[in-house]
Amino acid sequence: TALDAVRKLRDTASSHDRLFIIEVMGRRCGFLAAQVALASGAEYVLLPEMPFDLDHLCKKLHYARRQGKTHSLIIVAEGVMGAQDLAAKLKDTAGYEARVTVLGHIQRGGSPTxxxxxxxxxxxxxxxxxxxxxxxxxxxxxxxxxxxxxxxxxxxxxxxxxxxxxxxxxxxxxx
Incomplete structure (x- = not known):
């Protein structure tokens, strides 16, 4: 499931600063992205229903780094932008190298509860x-x-x- 994949990626974080960007389904609606963000403890989520502010995101990431946080997780609904595009913007704007995962339809294959x-x-x-x-x-x-x-x-x-x-x-x- 999307949550399992997010947890696995987050658990691979080392002592170096890591930024994980996970793209989930949600072309017109951010319901799935919101649920994954809450369940995984993501630091930021991009939803079609909310305006995206790159400066605000960078400020939050810089604040987290100053507080000693070594990794951050961002969930992106595909309708906002692609995870690769966001990674490029963050590298150009704030110097963050990001690990990107696009879950696509794999997130539909989890075992039912x-x-x-x-x-x-x-x-x-x-x-x-x-x-x-x-x-x-x-x-x-x-x-x-x-x-x-x-x-x-x-x-x-x-x-x-x-x-x-x-x-x-x-x-x-x-x-």
């Missing part, structure tokens, strides 16, 4: 029930713990905003 397996079973049962009741053109999902059905276009037409709580927590837990 018990929660994942249970959710899949619940959603499958809900979808079959809807079909038996004559519904079509819908998707099933979980909303506040309850199984719900929505018209398929909701999946690509309606953008679910990131919660203010998650955004605030990411800022609080970063460098």
């Amino acid at each position: 018990a929660f994942d397996a249970t959710l899949a079973s619940r959603m499958g049962a809900h979808a079959v029930k809807a079909l038996l009741e004559g519904e079509s053109g819908i998707m099933t999902g979980s909303l506040c713990g309850q199984m719900v059905a929505h018209p398929l276009p909701v999946a690509w037409e309606e953008k679910k905003p990131l919660s203010d709580e998650v955004l605030s927590l990411m800022e609080m837990l970063s460098i």
Whole structure:
């Protein structure tokens, strides 16, 4: 999974200053990048929903270095920019050499947790029930713990905003 890959990269950090940039899926939505950033303890995350400020990022990295931090982790949603592009900007702007990993579709291949397996079973049962009741053109999902059905276009037409709580927590837990 994305989190496992991020943890493995972070654990390889030595006593030298290291900067890891991990690019995850998220062309139009930063939900996955936000979750990976929180779960991995990333110092910075770039999301399509938030303006990117290279100077702000450099200031945070310099501050961390002055505090004795020897490695930093940045998560980038692919819709903001490529991880290689960010690495080049950081090298040109602040002199940071970065290790770059683009997870791509590999992050879809993790082993399901018990929660994942249970959710899949619940959603499958809900979808079959809807079909038996004559519904079509819908998707099933979980909303506040309850199984719900929505018209398929909701999946690509309606953008679910990131919660203010998650955004605030990411800022609080970063460098």
